[in-house]
Amino acid sequence: MTDSATLWLTLGVIGLITFAYRLSFIALMDRLRVPALVTRALRFVPVAALTAIIVPELVISNGTADLSLDNLRLIAGAVAIIVAWRTKNTLLTIGVGMAVLWALQLVMG
Amino acid sequence: MPILLGVIPFGMIYGALAVSAGLTASASLAMSSVVFAGSAQFITAQLIAQAAPWFVVILTAAIVNLRHMLYSASLAPYVQHLPMRWKAGLAYLLTDEAYAMAITRFHQPDRGGAFGHWYFLGAGLTLWATWQLSTLAGVMAGALVPPAWSLDFALPLTFIAIVVPALKDRPAIATALVAGVMSVLAFDMLLKLSIVAATLCGIVAGLLAEAVNGWAHAKRKTQDARPNDP
Numbered sequence: 001m002t003d004s005a006t007l008w009l010t011l012g013v014i015g016l017i018t019f020a021y022r023l024s025f026i027a028l029m030d031r032l033r034v035p036a037l038v039t040r041a042l043r044f045v046p047v048a049a050l051t052a053i054i055v056p057e058l059v060i061s062n063g064t065a066d067l068s069l070d071n072l073r074l075i076a077g078a079v080a081i082i083v084a085w086r087t088k089n090t091l092l093t094i095g096v097g098m099a100v101l102w103a104l105q106l107v108m109g
Numbered sequence: 110m111p112i113l114l115g116v117i118p119f120g121m122i123y124g125a126l127a128v129s130a131g132l133t134a135s136a137s138l139a140m141s142s143v144v145f146a147g148s149a150q151f152i153t154a155q156l157i158a159q160a161a162p163w164f165v166v167i168l169t170a171a172i173v174n175l176r177h178m179l180y181s182a183s184l185a186p187y188v189q190h191l192p193m194r195w196k197a198g199l200a201y202l203l204t205d206e207a208y209a210m211a212i213t214r215f216h217q218p219d220r221g222g223a224f225g226h227w228y229f230l231g232a233g234l235t236l237w238a239t240w241q242l243s244t245l246a247g248v249m250a251g252a253l254v255p256p257a258w259s260l261d262f263a264l265p266l267t268f269i270a271i272v273v274p275a276l277k278d279r280p281a282i283a284t285a286l287v288a289g290v291m292s293v294l295a296f297d298m299l300l301k302l303s304i305v306a307a308t309l310c311g312i313v314a315g316l317l318a319e320a321v322n323g324w325a326h327a328k329r330k331t332q333d334a335r336p337n338d339p
Contacts, residue, residue: 010163014170015143023200025182041312042179047281048288048311049173050268052304055289056296057265065293080266084273090115093270094263101262
């Protein structure tokens with residue numbers, strides 16, 4: 001569905017949902033009652049969703065989990081995690097991670 | 110605004126990735142103004158490239174973007190006095206970065222002053238224009254970048270830079286551990302629903318860890334309250 005009516009409708013619906021989220025409390029604060037459990041759960045959404053995207057990108061290689069040292073993305077990702085942890089610097093994390101991957105690709109061919 | 114320095118490469122990488130994922134240039138650009146949320150745009154482009162069904166793409170983006178409700182709740186008290194067209198305009202511009210800038214301003218002793226909403230609007234519009242232009246640059250450059258450069262790896266790296274500093278307490282760490290393990294275990298799940306499933310497991314883990322923390326805390330408190338106990 002890379003260029004079809006379905007694709008455009010999908011993008012439109014995602015846009016509407018995102019706008020509805022952003023407008024929700026701003027427009028309806030007086031009338032909106034959200035259960036405390038939902039508010040607590042919302043705090044964990046970014047970490048949960050982004051981790052669920054990151055880990056397969058690092059671990060899955062050619063369709064299967066690869067935890068060996070031959071998995072260059074896993075090594076580069078581990079280095080990037082250390083850089084992010086020690087520096088909290090976004091650009092440095094991306095830069096070091098890419099540089100490690102390129103270096104490993106050069107060496108290991 | 111140093112925050113723009115982070116937005117420009119992110120937008121360029123998104124533009125390049127969307128084109129390499131098989132989206133047309135017009136769809137890649139349209140997503141930046143219709144959705145206007147970096148991480149959701151990345152994952153949407155990726156799921157479309159993997160031929161996930163439309164409802165899974167929508168469901169995944171809906172979960173990844175849920176955090177915007179938090180921002181809306183947090184800023185709502187500061188914009189209640191504005192007319193609806195202002196509220197709608199500011200809501201459209203409410204990205205991660207715009208939230209960070211607006212809430213800093215509103216938390217100042219004068220609650221952002223009488224023109225706090227103008228600051229929010231200015232920051233939002235600047236971020237919007239920067240995002241559209243950097244997406245355009247990425248879309249144009251994307252076709253020139255050879256696949257050997259592994260530019261797609263910038264996506265997990267960007268998310269690592271967001272997630273790792275957010276792991277400040279045990280519930281957050283439990284969330285990440287469970288979501289990460291489940292995302293691999295569920296990888297072969299039907300219809301590319303693994304991200305949704307792993308995210309929900311991670312959220313439940315975070316809530317449980319928080320509850321356990323709370324009980325432990327309450328227990329300590331009751332013990333402290335009885336200093337004469339042997």
